[in-house]
Amino acid sequence: MMAKVGTAGFLxxxxxxxxxxxxASSIQNSEVIWKYRQAFWTGWLVTVKLSAVALLLSTVIGxxxxxxxxxxxxxxxxxxxxxxxxxxxxxxxxxxxFLYYGVxxxxxxxxxxxxxxxxxxxxxxxxxxxxxxxxIESVGHSQWESARAIGLTNxxxxxxxxxxxxxxxxxxxxxxxxxxxxxxxxxxSILGIAEFTFTAQQVxxxxxxxxxxxxxxxxxxxxxxxxxxxxxxxxxxxxxYET
Amino acid sequence: MIVECDGVTKSFGSHLAxxxxxxxxxxxxxxxxxxxxxxxxxxxxxxxxxxEYPDSGRISINGHPLASAESDLAAYRKKIGVVFQxxxxxxxLSAADNIRLPLEKVHRFPDAEARTERILERFQLRDHxxxxxxxxxxxxxxxxxxxxxxxxxxxxLLMDEPTSALDPEMTAEVLDVIAGLREARQPLILVTHEMxxxxxxxxxxxxxxxxxxxxxxxxxxxxxxxxxxxxKRFLGRILKY
Numbered sequence: 001m002m003a004k005v006g007t008a009g010f011l012x013x014x015x016x017x018x019x020x021x022x023x024a025s026s027i028q029n030s031e032v033i034w035k036y037r038q039a040f041w042t043g044w045l046v047t048v049k050l051s052a053v054a055l056l057l058s059t060v061i062g063x064x065x066x067x068x069x070x071x072x073x074x075x076x077x078x079x080x081x082x083x084x085x086x087x088x089x090x091x092x093x094x095x096x097x098f099l100y101y102g103v104x105x106x107x108x109x110x111x112x113x114x115x116x117x118x119x120x121x122x123x124x125x126x127x128x129x130x131x132x133x134x135x136i137e138s139v140g141h142s143q144w145e146s147a148r149a150i151g152l153t154n155x156x157x158x159x160x161x162x163x164x165x166x167x168x169x170x171x172x173x174x175x176x177x178x179x180x181x182x183x184x185x186x187x188x189s190i191l192g193i194a195e196f197t198f199t200a201q202q203v204x205x206x207x208x209x210x211x212x213x214x215x216x217x218x219x220x221x222x223x224x225x226x227x228x229x230x231x232x233x234x235x236x237x238x239x240x241y242e243t
Numbered sequence: 244m245i246v247e248c249d250g251v252t253k254s255f256g257s258h259l260a261x262x263x264x265x266x267x268x269x270x271x272x273x274x275x276x277x278x279x280x281x282x283x284x285x286x287x288x289x290x291x292x293x294x295e296y297p298d299s300g301r302i303s304i305n306g307h308p309l310a311s312a313e314s315d316l317a318a319y320r321k322k323i324g325v326v327f328q329x330x331x332x333x334x335x336l337s338a339a340d341n342i343r344l345p346l347e348k349v350h351r352f353p354d355a356e357a358r359t360e361r362i363l364e365r366f367q368l369r370d371h372x373x374x375x376x377x378x379x380x381x382x383x384x385x386x387x388x389x390x391x392x393x394x395x396x397x398x399x400l401l402m403d404e405p406t407s408a409l410d411p412e413m414t415a416e417v418l419d420v421i422a423g424l425r426e427a428r429q430p431l432i433l434v435t436h437e438m439x440x441x442x443x444x445x446x447x448x449x450x451x452x453x454x455x456x457x458x459x460x461x462x463x464x465x466x467x468x469x470x471x472x473x474x475k476r477f478l479g480r481i482l483k484y
Contacts, residue, residue, distance in 0.1 A: 146331035149294060150391070151321035151349040160344060164335050 032212040036203045043199025044220045050117050050195060051182045051224070057121035058181065062128025069133055080129070087126035092184050095123055100191055116188040124181045131177060135170030136162060175232030179225040186221070196220055244305060244399060244430045245269045246291065248456070251300030253286055259454060260286045264300070266456040270447035272425050275462065276434045277441055278451040279477055284434045285403050287451055291432060292401045293320045321349055324392030328404040330384040332376040338387045339363060339372035342394050350395050362394045366420065382413030389420055399430035407436055418444075438481050442466045450474045 033040070068080035087095070096119055104115050139162050147157040189198035200217040204210055251264040261283050268274060276284040289295040290302065293309065293316040302309040310316050332341050339359050346355035363369045366386045376384050385405055392400055405421065406414040418440050424431055425444060435441055441448060442462060449459035450471065457471040469475045 142327065142329060142331045143333065145294065146327065146333070148317075149292065149320060149325040149327075149331075150345040150395075151317065152345070153317075156348055160348065161333055165333075168335065 043196040047196035058124035061125030065129035066132035135166035262454040275441040275445035324397035326402040382416040402433035
């Protein structure tokens with residue numbers, strides 16, 4: 001066991017050293033990063049802001065779709081199913097191209113940032129809907145029955161019994177989905193929205209220094225996604241030991 | 244208390260759980276529903292609790308017919324208390340919050356907090372009020388469930404095998420609580436496999452087997468001289484060991 005850990009550690013150090021040597025020899029214009037720091041910072045902030053809005057919007061869409069999918073009224077339920085399955089079956093890149101250039105342009109809606117955030121939210125909302133639906137379904141039948149027996153109304157049952165438990169079960173998966181949303185936001189660069197990836201591409205075009213642009217780009221996303229991933233792991237562990 | 248069922252039928256898919264159940268029983272505090280597993284005891288109890296709708300037939304309790312519309316049944320359920328076999332406490336709420344929730348949100352008692360404290364005290368649960376169900380023993384959980392059902396001053400209590408998920412020591416702990424309800428003059432209908440307890444505590448028994456109430460009447464008579472062949476066989480088998 002110790003030998004295995006030792007070997008793995010040794011390989012990791014060797015690999016890190018290798019990467020460092022390659023990167024250090026490739027980064028020749030490190031002053032580019034410093035010179036364009038304001039552009040990187042502004043782009044990163046746009047990514048943070050649009051991700052935050054999309055995160056909120058996709059949660060609202062996801063919750064509505066999850067509830068709609070559980071509706072007893074068939075037209076509502078089937079609308080939710082068609083939305084969720086269609087969106088989940090199309091790559092985000094294709095969805096951006098189709099909705100922005102195909103649909104939004106046709107109806108004269110050409111505010112890039114709003115359109116981008118809306119499409120990203122619609123995309124992520126379909127996944128969040130499935131996560132929330134699974135969370136709601138993880139709340140056992142006995143809980144519903146007990147709520148009925150003590151006289152809670154349907155709305156009260158959702159508010160006090162089902163949602164708190166469903167949310168707890170869904171949080172690790174939601175944290176993962178939120179990290180995906182932040183990463184996926186890089187695709188909005190193809191609509192010409194001046195977010196983090198688009199900015200890095202612009203700097204790259206201007207300076208022709210690839211690694212100097214894309215290394216901070218990667219690190220910028222990691223700063224956002226790693227804490228989410230760690231938080232998700234922590235929650236998963238907390239849930240595992242609780243019951 | 245008087246419970247009357249007239250031609251009550253209930254099926255789940257192709258399984259006929261109750262077949263034209265007809266009986267009338269009058270008792271002062273405790274009615275025990277006994278019989279072999281799968282015989283339909285729990286279904287009778289769940290219908291009396293307003294948690295299942297019969298497919299046909301009429302039920303009346305103390306002369307009041309049981310409603311058939313969900314909104315009326317919901318109002319009916321507020322007036323009674325139900326305790327389940329597997330406690331059915333809300334795992335994300337503390338013991339005290341489990342008790343307080345219906346007091347505050349359903350019954351809107353202005354003294355919900357004081358009522359919660361009183362009932363926790365009565366069931367010797369004061370030290371456990373802040374604990375989540377997962378931190379309590381099976382016996383304590385069932386005591387919390389009974390406390391939650393009683394806190395709202397229900398007209399009567401319904402219990403579905405309240406001790407069958409417990410070990411013998413905890414069973415005794417919960418049976419003591421249930422026996423205490425008799426002294427408090429709390430009317431009670433319970434499904435139980437504890438024949439000794441039913442004989443000691445119940446004043447009336449309904450024997451449910453193969454989807455029918457084959458016998459019902461005073462507990463003493465039932466245990467001393469069961470009438471139906473099924474009840475004789477059942478008691479003979481139970482009391483053999």
